[in-house]
Amino acid sequence: MQNFLVKDPNFSIIVPGPCNAQCSFCFWKQQIIADFYLLKLQNTLNNIPKEFTQISLTGGEPCLSYFLIPILQTIDKKRFPKVVLTTNGTSLFRVLEKHSLLIKDKIKYINISRHHYIDNNNRKIFGTESVPDKFEIKKAINLAKNLGIETTINCVISEKTMEQDIYSMIGFVHEVGAKNICFRKQHGSLEPTEIEKCFSKHYPIITEGGCPVCRSKLQKILGTNVSWKASSIEPSKEGDGIFEAVFHPNGNLTADWNGNIELNFNDEDNMNKKVLAKIADALISIGNELKNLAEDNNEVEKSNDSEDLVNFPKYDDNDFPSFSDLKKEIPKKTVKGRASGFPEYDGCYPAGDKHC
Numbered sequence: 374m375q376n377f378l379v380k381d382p383n384f385s386i387i388v389p390g391p392c393n394a395q396c397s398f399c400f401w402k403q404q405i406i407a408d409f410y411l412l413k414l415q416n417t418l419n420n421i422p423k424e425f426t427q428i429s430l431t432g433g434e435p436c437l438s439y440f441l442i443p444i445l446q447t448i449d450k451k452r453f454p455k456v457v458l459t460t461n462g463t464s465l466f467r468v469l470e471k472h473s474l475l476i477k478d479k480i481k482y483i484n485i486s487r488h489h490y491i492d493n494n495n496r497k498i499f500g501t502e503s504v505p506d507k508f509e510i511k512k513a514i515n516l517a518k519n520l521g522i523e524t525t526i527n528c529v530i531s532e533k534t535m536e537q538d539i540y541s542m543i544g545f546v547h548e549v550g551a552k553n554i555c556f557r558k559q560h561g562s563l564e565p566t567e568i569e570k571c572f573s574k575h576y577p578i579i580t581e582g583g584c585p586v587c588r589s590k591l592q593k594i595l596g597t598n599v600s601w602k603a604s605s606i607e608p609s610k611e612g613d614g615i616f617e618a619v620f621h622p623n624g625n626l627t628a629d630w631n632g633n634i635e636l637n638f639n640d641e642d643n644m645n646k647k648v649l650a651k652i653a654d655a656l657i658s659i660g661n662e663l664k665n666l667a668e669d670n671n672e673v674e675k676s677n678d679s680e681d682l683v684n685f686p687k688y689d690d691n692d693f694p695s696f697s698d699l700k701k702e703i704p705k706k707t708v709k710g711r712a713s714g715f716p717e718y719d720g721c722y723p724a725g726d727k728h729c
């Protein structure tokens with residue numbers, strides 16, 4: 374049995390699909406999607422140890438993924454009562470509106486990555502015009518609230534973040550109607566930034582906690598729940614045990630985000646039997662169909678039913694945004710010396726959870 378080093382280890386699902394942004398601090402890499410992806414995920418959800426009760430849906434940008442809805446359908450809410458969706462907000466309102474019942478049923482919290490209180494600066498940090506502006510975010514938060522889902526604004530900070538940036542971000546939280554804000558230090562050491570130290574002196578600390586690889590502190594500032602978080606880049610390297618599990622688009626389950634330390638809680642035999650049973654069912658149904666078609670003297674067309682054997686999502690969402698359209702909007706201007714081509718910006722660097 375594996376050694377769990379935290380009380381509530383997090384199970385993150387990197388939702389397969391694209392991202393429309395190009396944040397300079399991002400370490401997400403697009404991966405090949407496994408054959409039988411949903412079946413593998415289902416098998417992992419069935420077999421993951423009981424210590425895991427919370428799921429974090431991350432990406433890429435989950436709201437641009439065809440897999441988000443089938444993944445939610447796969448999650449058993451009694452087994453995983455805390456499901457958190459982390460998004461940069463693109464297409465969030467559309468997803469909430471279109472799948473409101475499912476989302477109300479399965480998602481408990483939404484984290485929206487927001488890099489700056491001014492829309493234009495925020496777009497520059499995301500490296501795209503396609504992230505939502507303040508009014509779109511407000512609309513999505515309002516809809517989430519009506520569905521009973523609490524929203525947190527996630528914001529990456531650096532050593533250059535100023536006191537005024539923090540107050541302005543808290544003002545932004547009030548304006549868009551979110552409940553909480555999380556200031557996350559860019560991955561690296563657990564040491565608090567100067568700005569965190571400064572606010573710790575002036576406002577009472579409600580709770581403080583962490584583990585060898587992460588640290589968090591909660592304060593109430595101007596009526597808003599403000600948390601400060603820091604974590605090491607790759608938690609699994611810091612100790613001999615499991616802090617979290619990450620399910621990758623390629624179907625691997627690992628204890629790290631790079632996908633190097635494999636975990637295996639799966640019942641492989643059982644999964645193989647299920648895959649074979651599905652293939653057998655599909656072949657029988659294809660055979661029957663061909664027979665019927667031949668008997669009717671109709672032209673036999675190639676069957677698309679092979680997709681059924683992996684429960685591949687049948688997504689007929691006409692409003693789904695075209696990813697190529699989103700990509701077209703990415704500004705071409707870059708600044709010399711920044712490897713990612715990310716525009717120079719010296720202020721507050723808000724963003725998201727692990728990846729955002």
Ligand code: SF4
Nearest residue numbers: 392394396399728729
């Ligand atoms: S940090 Fe998140 S939003 Fe930014 S590029 Fe990476 S995956 Fe996309």
